[in-house]
Amino acid sequence: MDSNHDEFEDDIIDDISCGDDSKLPWYKVTILAMYVFSDSLQNSLPGVLENIHGKCTVCKKQISGRRTANTNFSRHFKSHPKEYKVFLEKVEEERMKRNSNSTKKRKICSAEESVINKKKILEEFFVKKKLPSNEQDVISGRILDYIVADARPLSTVDSPHFLKLIGSLNPRFQMFTRNSLAAMVVKEFNRYKDELMSMLCKVSTVCLTADAWSSQRRAFLGITIHWLDEVTLTRYSRALALKRFFGSQTYSRISGFISSIIQEYQLEGKVQHIVTDNGLNFVKAVKDYFQTKASEASVVVTETNDELS
Known part of the structure; x- marks a missing residue:
């Protein structure tokens, strides 16, 4: 012993x-x-x-x-x-x-392994299981609003940092490509345009504002539209056009641009005023537009009188 x-x-x-x-x-x-x-x-x-x-x-x-x-x-x-x-x-x-x-070390290791396993399960769940289509569309719409409202480049959705941000917010969201974003922008623009034209067809009198500016050797011309609801007198304002303007900003080219936008939105006979700055090219372009329309109206009246006589 x-x-x-x-x-x-x-x-x-x-x-x-x-x-x-x-x-x-x-x-x-x-x-x-x-x-x-x-x-x-x-x-x-x-x-x-x-x-x-x-x-x-x-x-x-x-x-x-x-x-x-x-x-x-x-x-x-x-x-x-x-x-x-x-x-x-x-x-x-x-x-x-x-x-x-x-x-204690074994317990800590066991706890860490448990956390890792749970994390893997959650990651697999979020990655493999896609979002319902309605939730996917809502998030896509929010991203589209951000890109358009802040004038961000379409390449934003290809940025690794942007993808990491979206993935951390919702790993189940399927990010779209740059080409898909471009198609979404066009689709949203057409929807906005159709909605605006349906509103303008009920209006008899509108006012436009027009201006042009240059940035980084590129020129742009923008037009906005304003009107009052004929029943409630509620004032409305919308962006009508913002397009790249190539070449010299002469009064004749500006007048032609304004006229093309008015025709595109079927506003002939509804435009009562066009507000611009005091640049000679814009002042003359607006006068030229209204004089042309007045001449056309005079020709129409004369032809009508001749037919009646």
């Missing part, structure tokens, strides 16, 4: 050399920690001096043994029951601490 007990205690003592304590010098682990060794021994490399001599910290007796076999050192230190008991308690405390840390 005693020999078995001694072997059990030796196993416990040997355990102290595992874990974090294995990083300590050889003379600071196992039962050797209860002995004092010379500086030459402490600084020697493992395998160079296997036969060692150490002085007991309790009785100061010199004990001989081997660095890798601590039987002599353990047997002697057991002759000091009180100190030996304290030593065993310390060894057991260290082992319990290591076991506790190991359990």
